[in-house]
Amino acid sequence: xxxxFRGAFAxxxxxxxxxxAPLEESVVSFRVWxxxxxxxxxxxxxxxLTVMDLGKIDLGIRSPFFVTLMRKKKWRPILGGALIxxxxxxxxxxxxxxxxxxxxxxxxxxxxxHRLEVRGKLAALSIVKGLFRxxxxxxxxxxxxxxxxxxxxxPQLPQYVxxxxxxxxxxxxxxxxxx
Numbered sequence: 001x002x003x004x005f006r007g008a009f010a011x012x013x014x015x016x017x018x019x020x021a022p023l024e025e026s027v028v029s030f031r032v033w034x035x036x037x038x039x040x041x042x043x044x045x046x047x048x049l050t051v052m053d054l055g056k057i058d059l060g061i062r063s064p065f066f067v068t069l070m071r072k073k074k075w076r077p078i079l080g081g082a083l084i085x086x087x088x089x090x091x092x093x094x095x096x097x098x099x100x101x102x103x104x105x106x107x108x109x110x111x112x113x114h115r116l117e118v119r120g121k122l123a124a125l126s127i128v129k130g131l132f133r134x135x136x137x138x139x140x141x142x143x144x145x146x147x148x149x150x151x152x153x154x155p156q157l158p159q160y161v162x163x164x165x166x167x168x169x170x171x172x173x174x175x176x177x178x179x
Contacts, residue, residue, distance in 0.1 A: 007057060023102055023150060027099050029097050032090055043091075045086065048116065049126065052100070052114040054098060055099070058100065059100050059112075069144075073134070073147075076132060077131075078130060078132070079129070082129075085125045085126070086123070087121075087122045090123050096117065098115070099114070103155070104155045104156065105154045108138065127164060131144075
């Protein structure tokens with residue numbers, strides 16, 4: 001199934017599922033199709049992050065604050081970075097379970113975890129950082145948290161996320177130097 005159709009299907013399906021609280025986990029399932037495969041006949045590395053967008057779609061639609069903020073305040077989500085670890089290959093027609101949740105935030109970024117599982121075992125783990133923007137400015141994480149109805153102080157980040165955040169600091173400095 002083409003990704004545009006998968007995304008549309010995920011949006012329709014999410015709109016018919018129960019709502020989620022802001023920090024609840026989204027769980028979606030999908031199958032691996034022929035167009036997801038690489039020359040080794042398992043899911044191509046680039047496709048993992050793409051199918052993980054299905055989790056973002058589900059979480060966003062099922063968490064009422066996302067839709068409200070995006071429509072009423074014209075806040076737009078922006079992805080700032082991603083880290084992924086492949087743990088096991090995923091093959092044609094296998095059923096995958098994708099678990100997506102917000103794990104915390106800092107002053108600027110929200111951190112979201114994606115866990116892709118096959119047959120109950122981890123196949124890939126990803127963390128992404130993102131924020132919301134309006135023309136000309138980013139929305140602070142504290143403002144987002146308050147709008148979501150949660151404490152503006154983040155839950156403690158998992159250690160692997162905190163380590164990634166620390167490792168990104170020198171990378172961010174290099175990006176800023178190049179701009």
